[in-house]
Amino acid sequence: xxxxxxxxxxxxxxxxxxxxxxxxxxxxxxxxxxxxxxxxxxxxxxxxxxxxxxxxxxxxxxxxxxxxxxxxxxxxxxxxxxxxxxxxxxxxxxxxxxxxxxxxxxxxxxxxxxxx
Amino acid sequence: xxxxxxxxxxxxxxxxxxxxxxxxxxxxxxxxxxxxxxxxxxxxxxxxxxxxxxxxxxxxxxxxxxxxxxxxxxxxxxxxxxxxxxxxxxxxxxxxxxxxxxxxxxxxxxxxx
Numbered sequence: 286x287x288x289x290x291x292x293x294x295x296x297x298x299x300x301x302x303x304x305x306x307x308x309x310x311x312x313x314x315x316x317x318x319x320x321x322x323x324x325x326x327x328x329x330x331x332x333x334x335x336x337x338x339x340x341x342x343x344x345x346x347x348x349x350x351x352x353x354x355x356x357x358x359x360x361x362x363x364x365x366x367x368x369x370x371x372x373x374x375x376x377x378x379x380x381x382x383x384x385x386x387x388x389x390x391x392x393x394x395x396x397x398x399x400x401x
Numbered sequence: 402x403x404x405x406x407x408x409x410x411x412x413x414x415x416x417x418x419x420x421x422x423x424x425x426x427x428x429x430x431x432x433x434x435x436x437x438x439x440x441x442x443x444x445x446x447x448x449x450x451x452x453x454x455x456x457x458x459x460x461x462x463x464x465x466x467x468x469x470x471x472x473x474x475x476x477x478x479x480x481x482x483x484x485x486x487x488x489x490x491x492x493x494x495x496x497x498x499x500x501x502x503x504x505x506x507x508x509x510x511x512x513x514x
Contacts, residue, residue, distance in 0.1 A: 286447050319501055328488075329445070329504040378444045382500055390502055392437075392444035 287313050287383045291393035298369055298400055305365045306396045308379030314359035315381035319390070320352075323376040335362040369400040404428065405489045410509040413483075419476040421508050423489030426470040434465060435492055435502065436474045438485040438510075445488065445504075448474065479512045486510075 288311040298304045308318055316337045321329040333354055334342040341354035353365040362381075366373055380392040406424040413419040425434060433452050437445040449456055449463045451472075456463045462475040476483055488507040493500060 289444075291444075317500065321504075328506050329439075331501055331503060334501055376442070380444075380502070388500060389447060389450065390435075390500070391447055395442070395444045397442075 286389070287311075287381070287385075287391045289315075289379065289381045289391045289393040291377075291379055291396050293396060294394060295397035296399070298398070300370055300400055301368055303365055303367045304369055304398060305363055306377055306379075306398070308362045308364070308381070308393050310360045310381040310383075310391075313381075313383050313385055315362075315383065316359060317382040318356060318362040319380045319382075320354060320362075320364050321378045321380070323378060323395075329378060332364075337362075366398065369398070371400045374398055374400045404491050404503070405505055407487075407489055407505065407508045409506065410511065412511050412513055413476075413479045415481060415512055415514050416478055419479040419483065419510060419512070421474040421476075421487050421489075421510065422471065423473070424471045425489070425491050428469050428491050429493075432491045432493055434463065434469075434472050435490045436461070436463065437488045437490065437502075438483075439488065439507070440482075440485045448487075479510075481512050481514065484510060484512045 290309045292307045318335040320332045323329045332347045335354045335356040337356045343349045356362040378395040380390045435450040436448040439445045451463045465472045486507040486509050
């Protein structure tokens with residue numbers, strides 16, 4: 286399958302600071318990427334759809350000014366958690382849509398964020 | 402909300418076939434059935450997907466009933482490394498604008514020696 290990579294794998298930041306997570310499609314171009322968050326023992330929750338060259342589409346209840354998404358190229362989307370608080374600590378996962386040979390979504394390895 | 406229903410958990414003996422059921426009685430004609438799995442603390446891994454025909458790849462087989470209201474994922478020879486949460490998801494595929502994946506709770510498969 287296609288390869289999607291996230292960086293960093295884990296990050297610890299102080300409360301009130303901002304942290305950026307990168308999502309890259311390594312072997313294909315992705316016009317559409319998705320961002321999820323997952324709390325312990327819960328399922329993945331879709332946060333937003335990231336579209337290359339346009340504004341992201343946020344799910345209901347997700348603050349767009351807090352979770353900034355930028356999809357400036359066909360292989361990179363970034364999620365910036367602004368003014369992070371401890372309740373933002375979570376597992377953040379991105380995925381990318383691969384249209385080669387059909388339409389399949391592949392996920393990155395995930396990024397653990399801990400806000401202290 | 403997820404449009405599928407799966408058992409919360411299942412056990413399987415190592416080396417035996419694992420059959421994971423999924424109900425999707427409200428599936429639309431243009432929606433595919435996708436299966437992913439998530440091993441603890443990792444991103445979900447794509448397994449297989451299908452529309453109406455049965456599908457097989459190197460990881461698993463997908464059996465979809467004729468009325469498309471349910472399906473079964475088959476891992477032919479389960480190993481301990483197949484222990485994971487398995488998600489069955491219906492999704493508009495092949496270029497549909499609503500291409501995102503909505504996750505339910507999935508089935509926690511425990512493969513035991």
